[in-house]
Amino acid sequence: MSTGGPPEAAGAKAPPPTALTIAGSDSGGGAGIQADLRTFFACGVHGMTAVTAVTVQNSLGVEDFTEIPSNVVTAQIRAVTGDMGADAAKTGMLATAEIITAVAKTLGDVGIGGDSDVPFVVDPVAASMHGDPLLREEALEAIRTELLPRATLVTPNLDEVRLLTGVEVTDAGSRHAAAEALLALGPRWVLVKGGHDSGPRCVDLLSDGTTHLELDGPRHDTPHTHGGGDTLASAVTAELAKGADVPTAVEEGKRFIERCVAEAYPLGGGIGPVSPFWRLAGED
Numbered sequence: 001m002s003t004g005g006p007p008e009a010a011g012a013k014a015p016p017p018t019a020l021t022i023a024g025s026d027s028g029g030g031a032g033i034q035a036d037l038r039t040f041f042a043c044g045v046h047g048m049t050a051v052t053a054v055t056v057q058n059s060l061g062v063e064d065f066t067e068i069p070s071n072v073v074t075a076q077i078r079a080v081t082g083d084m085g086a087d088a089a090k091t092g093m094l095a096t097a098e099i100i101t102a103v104a105k106t107l108g109d110v111g112i113g114g115d116s117d118v119p120f121v122v123d124p125v126a127a128s129m130h131g132d133p134l135l136r137e138e139a140l141e142a143i144r145t146e147l148l149p150r151a152t153l154v155t156p157n158l159d160e161v162r163l164l165t166g167v168e169v170t171d172a173g174s175r176h177a178a179a180e181a182l183l184a185l186g187p188r189w190v191l192v193k194g195g196h197d198s199g200p201r202c203v204d205l206l207s208d209g210t211t212h213l214e215l216d217g218p219r220h221d222t223p224h225t226h227g228g229g230d231t232l233a234s235a236v237t238a239e240l241a242k243g244a245d246v247p248t249a250v251e252e253g254k255r256f257i258e259r260c261v262a263e264a265y266p267l268g269g270g271i272g273p274v275s276p277f278w279r280l281a282g283e284d
């Protein structure tokens with residue numbers, strides 16, 4: 001017979017903070033859901049998932065993908081939030097306009113993002129770093145109009161900035177113009193990532209229209225940055241789940257991804273993954 005509550009062992013520990021990722025599976029384990037769960041674990045957060053698509057992917061690229069029916073995506077979100085709750089959530093690959101519309105509505109229903117006090121990070125994944133599309137073209141408008149107004153933070157790379165706003169980032173001035181154009185779409189904060197820029201530094205710009213923070217770090221000389229964007233967005237989501245404010249969470253996320261890129265390893269014949277393994281050694 002059910003006791004109507006969770007089973008409790010003597011001396012049971014308090015649960016860690018929880019975070020939900022709504023994203024695609026990467027069979028190669030470098031990006032997507034796999035990178036998100038690895039990062040949540042490394043950051044001390046219990047990860048939960050709503051899988052949106054299954055990609056056939058390795059270090060050489062994405063061969064194919066199949067999206068999950070939108071009612072199954074939203075059922076996953078309802079199942080975990082209704083039972084376990086989520087202290088923060090993020091999206092990655094969402095594949096189709098239908099999934100985006102369903103996810104945006106469900107997040108409203110369960111109280112994630114928007115006016116709620118549960119932070120919501122949108123990583124507007126459009127393509128893999130090999131250039132393989134991960135989002136159907138017509139879905140961009142759904143990201144703009146349905147998802148971004150709910151977002152606490154949106155974290156586009158320079159290609160995604162161009163797709164979402166038409167702004168080509170070439171210097172500090174256009175980086176600020178891009179941030180402004182993105183903020184006009186409704187997120188509270190925007191992080192314009194500079195990994196695809198050239199030059200010896202990787203400069204990411206965080207802005208809410210009032211506070212502007214340039215996060216400036218060394219560019220590590222490695223081709224192995226697969227999963228970098230997912231890892232950064234997940235680390236930020238994990239810090240938000242632990243209660244950090246957005247600037248603190250992003251500063252911590254930038255510190256985390258820099259080290260993960262520095263420790264990235266070759267695997268397969270193409271682009272290897274960024275690595276959080278150093279955290280297993282207890283390094284901070």
Ligand SMILES: Nc1ncnc2c1ncn2[C@@H]1O[C@H](COP(=O)(O)OP(=O)(O)O)[C@@H](O)[C@H]1O
Nearest residue numbers: 157193194195196202218219220228229232261
């Ligand atoms: N070679 C690199 N060295 C150090 N940091 C990097 C490097 N490449 C990307 N980054 C950082 O990793 C994060 C992801 O950036 P980016 O590559 O722009 O996004 P995405 O992986 O979504 O394409 C950003 O914080 C960026 O500054």
Ligand SMILES: Cc1ncc(COP(=O)(O)O)c(N)n1
Nearest residue numbers: 024025031032128129226227
């Ligand atoms: C399932 C999935 N989600 C996201 C990415 C983007 O990651 P990257 O830009 O490193 O290819 C990916 N390749 N696959």
